[in-house]
Amino acid sequence: MQLFWFRTDLRLQDNTALAAAMAAGPTVALYLISPGQWQAHDDAPSKVDFWLRNLAILSDDLAALGVPLLIREADTWAQAPAVLDQLCQELNISAVQVNDEYGVHESRRDQAVAATLRSRGVAFHGHLDQLFFAPGSVLTKSGGYFQVYSQFRKACYARLHHSLPALIATPRAQAPLAIARDPLPQQVAGFATPAASLRELWPAGEAQALAQLTRFSDESIDDYKRDRDLPAVPGTSQLSPYLAAGVLSPRQCLHAALQANQGEFESGSEGVVTWINELLWREFYKHTLVGYPRVSMGRAFRRETDALAWRQAPKELAAWQSGQTGLPLVDAAMRQLLATGWMHNRLRMVVAMFLTKNLLIDWREGERFFMRHLIDGDLAANNGGWQWSASTGTDSVPYFRIFNPLSQSAKFDPDGRFIRRWVPELAGLNKKDVHNPAAMGGLFGIADYPRPIVDLARSRERALAAFKNLPSRPLEPSHE
Known part of the structure; x- marks a missing residue:
């Protein structure tokens, strides 16, 4: 009997390890509910809900192939070896098939599971898939x-x-097994069900x-x-x-x-x-x-940037998080994230540079906030994007290249359509003033919208000085 362990591969088509398992013999599938681990990884409630909704459909699709989906709980991945060991003994599993994952915690989890299972004579096979x-x-x-x-x-x-x-062929149905599939939870403790409007955006x-x-x-x-x-x-x-x-x-x-x-x-x-x-x-x-595994452990890729004098500015951080900075494009983007679990990619760079350069707040604050709200939160992509914007990452933007949210707004949302959608307080302004209401001077009278929390020119100079004052700035980061 083969056990296929679903992780971030919730599909039947083009699934390397699932195809390998079903080609090797009768197969059962497993998914682990790990709320403690998900919280430690800052996984968003919308993302966990998306997993559960996909699992519900996947369970039906698997049933059509004769594969029961079993659900077990391992609050953290430290418990995964024991949970899989017990299941393998109960079902007389000869091999576990997985698609490889690449974060430090994921790699350590799989190494621990593999060692436990192999000590019991159960094979553990990883496959290239993502x-x-x-x-x-x-x-x-x-x-x-x-x-x-x-x-x-x-x-x-x-x-x-x-x-x-090459694409991997979808397995053919196997003979039904005398194993019932498990019911799926509708919600996991610690992860609130998102609004219906958000769920409808992502079927x-x-x-x-x-x-x-x-x-x-x-x-x-x-x-x-x-x-x-x-x-x-x-x-x-x-x-x-x-x-x-x-x-x-x-x-x-x-x-x-x-x-x-x-x-x-x-x-x-x-x-x-x-x-x-x-x-x-x-x-x-x-x-x-x-x-460079340090990047998945909260460390900067460019070691010299560890010495950056990041500011502790909780009120400014809160204003950024809630879309109340007084910079319309930044606020529109942050409100889009809060409402939809997603943000347009150009705007991810704009708001990241505003936080790390204009506010000079540690990129890790932004990385964590994004992960806690993104339905598409992915460690590698999110970390890579934040370190790129903060000029701390591999092949990152030069520290002196700082997006100006006003010019970005005028260039990429010239009519203010995006701003008006997400910052309705500004809906009545013309397509010039909507980008920078503060420039209206004495005519500025929008009671519900804040003035900018920072002077863009002065804050840019502050960021340039902070990077210039680093102990050393080699063109290439040091090797591991």
């Missing part, structure tokens, strides 16, 4: 992990020219994810490069929640993009090429987790 290439297989000429994205992308292009990652299930991928690749992907920076335009794929939960695989995304571009990933449609590059950024940050 990446195109295994970490450690795309390296520099000197044998190290890449620290510059463009060089990593070039190496990935060479690999893709040689061999495209669960593999069929929904694939339909969204098809719509994007058929209708929008060619315009992706042009439209992706415009928050008032539906120009992004909005597939990130499905990718984060593994309801959709990056291989499925790659193949859909290639089909839309006659098999090309370096030429042809600029929109397709740009979107594939975003998939490779996602890959890059997961490789970084493995090559």
